[in-house]
Amino acid sequence: MKNKNSGFTLAEVLVAIVIGIISIAAAFSSYGYFNKSYKSVSQKAAINNSAREALSIITKDLRNAGYIDINYSGSDKDTKLIGLTKNYLDNKFDKLIIWYTTSPTERVQIEYSPKKYVNNKYQGTNTNRMYLSRKSVFGSITRDSEFVPNISDFQIVFRNKEGAELTDVGDTSTVARANMKKVHTVEIYLTIESSKEVHAKQKSFVIKNDLNSLSFSDKYHRETFFVSVHTRNLAKHVALSEQTGTSIGQTSTYNK
């Protein structure tokens, strides 16, 4: 049996080692890259998700705001509709209160307010991190929950039928109570930040919601969402004539 074992030359072995090292380095760096992009995508998805869920509930509450059941007979009938506390926290962030009846005898009170974290996993060494709380008072049941985690800003603007801003609204004074029924549009700015650091380098942010301007210089990712809702049960337009609606698409040029 003849067998020729010539093996590798030194040059071949060296080249093979170099190629091997390069491919291992590529695998390592791509692992880091994928890890980073996974982190960034999941954080962004979380922001988007919590914004969508939160805003759909906030807009639903706003559309109900001030609704009074035709048979509701509480003494607070016209005194609890909608309220706003400007500069509620840190002289910067606002608080929103909404009331509406859910049955002829019951009325629910809902409060949206930014609050600071106390001993929370997101908090770390930063004592200024906030969440948006949703507190509902229904009869004797009070529920206070962390509604939107990690927010940077929460601003509310009430506008009347003329488009002018209303600031003194709520169940606090005669003027404020009279203003409740003048609220025509509610605008909400909600800025959400990522729970963990996303960016590799520090970035300078300027967030300008309504009149409030906030500056940040950190590695968190932030997104601002804006909603504007017509409060149907408060400042109603005066209908000139009642008209019956017909289905869209039959008579109109909708989507053509």
Next chain:
Amino acid sequence: MVKSNRGISLIESLVCIVIIGIGFIAIMQLSAFTINSMDRATEKNKLNYLSEMVMEDMIGDPDNASKYGSFSETCGYANKGGSNLYDKMKDKWRNKLSEKNYIKVNNKDKKPSCKTGDTKKTFVNVGTNNTTGRVNFLTGTGKRKKYLGVVVK
């Protein structure tokens, strides 16, 4: 038994590595694409709320609904002023749809971004039986379309 062990030559193996490398780059791009599409999803989410804003404003002022139509803006927004509610509302739309607001990162990366072809339009159709309003929002150089319509009255 004569056995010839020729194996793979250096050139062949290098070519092989280059081909695998090209595949790797494609996978890297996939990852970049994921991040990009996540950003797009957020932008669309924001635009959904902005189109709802337009609808809400029309519903809130149904007797002047026709005044809310024929809004057509490209990227160069400028407030037009006016004392009527619809003038103010339209200026609000201009403001919210413009890219100068929201977050600025190092004074760039403004959102929502606006490129050529991104036209924002509203239409109001006053019929005999009803009044309908709709929005056509184009983003991503006019490629992505957002339509929303409601019966205002």
